[in-house]
Amino acid sequence: MTKIEVNGALLAYDEVGDGSPVILLHAGIADRRMWREQVGALATRHRVIALDLRGYGESELPPTAFAHHDDVAGLLDALGLTRAALVGCSFGGAVAIDTALAHPDRVSALALFGSAVSGHEWSDETNDLWENLVGDVDPEDFAATAAAEVRFWVVGPERTPQEVDAELVAFATAMDERALAAELALSAVDVAELDPPAIGRLAELTMPVLVTAGAADVPDIRHLADRIAAEAPRAQRLPDTPDAAHLLPLEHPTPTNTALQTFLP
Template sequence: MTELNVNGARLAYDDRGTGTPVVLLHAGIADRRMWREQVDALAARHRVIALDLRGYGESELPPTPFANHQDVVGLLDALGLDRAALVGCSFGGAVAVDTALAHPDRVTALALLGSAVSGHEWSDEFHDLWDMLIGDVDPDDLDANAAAEVRFWVVGPARRPEDVDPALIAFAHELDRRALAAEQALSAVDGVDLDPPAIGRLGELRMPVLVTAGAADVPDINRLADRIAAEAPRAIRLPDIPDAAHLLPLERPAEVNAALLDFLP
């Protein structure tokens, strides 16, 4: 692990390999450890930087307003990197898109895996699925919330827990339990959102964009992947990866690594 002071916060990251730089941005239910199957594979050809976003993992959370997309650019500045490709999963994908919109000259390419998009409003179907699968959960019970989120996101609405590798479920629970604690702390700090948000600006993404999702993910995520691919001028929409849900890099590392190595500049 390496640390740097970025925009007044100590951010933790892993830095491996040489070559064209690639920054990996984790899901909101995880931290940089979710990229454990990608770092070495990509580092054979790239300089790979797996970042803990502010407040997550081993990165700190000073009580001052911040923007995740500005932290990404601040990290590039601190490392002396003019440009990098960004790979994001879920919330990390939304941060990657925001960074590319706010600083298009700093981003060479985007790879979006089950990506969220800032400004997107979840559908009634999404909320109904949560109510059907999960129901009410005590917001103060982090273990119960982690179990609920793993059931919803990592298993997915169309699969049963017994259909998924128990080791993946256990690791996802550990990641999400820590991420939920981070989110509690983050709720007390002002986050600065991209304005206007990305959902109405996908056509501004002029760099190459790779988009895919897990076929077993929640339908809103698959539809978002379709929308990004339809609106970003240079987007490539890979087919949804079969029998995989939201944490694609952990669940299907071989497919993800092959796609990234084929796409990244």
């Protein structure tokens, strides 16, 4: 693990390999450890940088205003990189998209797994799924909230916990408990959003885009993958991966790595 100053904050990252640069951006329920199966696989051809976004994992959170997408561009500056391919999952996918819109000359390609999109409002269907599956949870109880989020996102509404690898569930729960503490701290800081948000600007993503999702993920995420693929001019939509939910790269690394090795420049 290395730390580097970016826009006034020390950000933590792992770096391995040589070649064209690739930055891995984690889900909001996780940290850079979710890419444990991708780092080595991609390092045979790429300079791979797995980043903890500001406030998450081992990255710092100074009490100053910032934007995650500006941090990604700042990381490129700090590392002396002109451009990089961005690989994102969930919230990390949203950050990758926002970076590509705010700093289009810095992003050579986007690979999106179960990506969120800034400005998207969750559907009534997804809200009802949450209510039916986990119901009310005390947000101050990190253990209970993490268990609920992992049940909803990592297991998924179409599977039972018994159908999912127990080690995956335990690892995701540990990451999410840490991420929830990060999000509580982030709520006290002015985090700037992309304006206007990405949901109405997907046609501006002119770089190559790879997009996919887990077949067991919530419907909104799969619909967003369809929308990104339909609106981004150079997007490639891979079929949803069977028996996979929101942390697709962690749950099914082999098809993820194959897709990335084929797609990344």
